Amino acid sequence: MRASETNKSNARLKELMSLYFAQNIHDGDKQELWDYINDPMFSQEVKRLIPDATDEPLPHYTLGEEKQHQILTYILREQEEIEVDNEIKTLPGRLKRIGWRKLSIAASIVAVLSIAGLALINIKSSGESNQPTVVQEIPAGTNGATLRLADGRIINLEEAGNGEIAQEAGIKIEKGSDGELIYRMDTKTSATDQINVLTTARGQMYSIVLPDGSKVWMNSDSELEYMANLVTEGKRVVKLRGEAYFEISKDKSHPFIVNTKGQDVEVLGTQFNVNAYENEPFISTTLLEGSISLRTATEQRLLSPGQQALNKQGQLQVRQANIENITDWKEGDFAFKNVDFKTALRKIERWYNVEMIYDKSLPKDLQAGGWISRKKNLSSVLEFIESAKMVRFKADGNKIYVMPY
DSSP, rough: OOHHHHHHHHHHHHHHHHHHHHOOOOHHHHHHHHHTTTGGGGEEEEEEEEHHHTTOOOOOEEEEEHHHHHHHHHHHHHHHHHHHHHHHHHTTOOOOOEEEEEHHHHHHHHHHHHHHHHHOOOOOOOSSSSBBSSSOOOOEEOOOEEEOOTTOOEETTSSSSSSEEESSSSEEEEOOSSSEEEEEEOSSSSOSSEEEEEETTTEEEEEEEEETOOEEEEEESSSEEEEEEEEEEEEEEEEEEEEEEEOOOOOSSSSEEEETTTTTEESSSSSEEEEEESSSSSEEEEEEEEEEEEEEEEEEEOOOOTTTEEEEEEEEEEEOOHHHHTTTTGGGGEEEEEEEHHHHHHHHHHTTOOOEEOOOOOTOOEEEEEEEEEEEEEEEEEEEEEETTTTTEETTTTTTOOOOO
């Protein structure tokens, strides 16, 4: 960009920021301001202009998490009002889309405000409360599971202490210092009929290291069944209900099989995610690294990294996957990019152990977008969704009623 063009752009940016902090900016100008802030070329200029735009001496310190959340909510509410209004006016045939977070823009704004020390920002109230009506605070899920051994014993892993918790005919079962379940071969021989079942309830997740060194992360409301020594007839076999992320150790002589209702996934060594919840419309299998063979009663397909197979009643459809949407739960987040609204809320249902009840007047074509941490309490998540002014929530115990805004 030429110097004259840069100076002109900087002058326009200064004008827009002055209007914004004076709370005298129109919707079209707001969108132009978001575009400037989201452009790395203008990041330094934005930081430089903030003190001038506010006409206040500002201390230099980092914003706390709650203040960042407050600013994010305010910014996103304003931006969504502009975008939704424009979409309704110009694209009447398109889907209504709920942007829970426009990350690239909002995160840039908060980063700039934080660096500048703008903790004294005066956010003007709209005069109406968007707080979700939650009767009782529902915390985020926790790390926990139950293990059922071959002899029928059931161990609550959330309550169990670290160290060895059981033995299964040549296999030591331990709980590691970071809470994960670890299987170790204690002898060269082990029984082949010792079935173990690891189960996570709603609001729980857990990880396990299998005897071959493979690691499995289990999402909420899931179940993994396997032999204590893992090997059955020369193959490493597990049965999955629910959702799990797999990092499989390479062993060409012992293929690894993930069996779910309606399909088998066969691998040698790779990373992939399987979502096989019974209340989802299809089983989704997503490959991140390596290769896998997916087999149903009528089809067999090979997947390449980045591909996702959707299995609906034995029929496979392969497409490119949005990996962030798939592995979000493992990283401690809810990520939604062009995700069906009810699919998104089912993730929330499982993690907070609640039931969503939908008003019949809700549009059927709602979609979700953006992300938010799974570590937040439910009320914070619902408040953030409500800030888009597309839906609102009312809670009665563990029942959450979803209504038009």
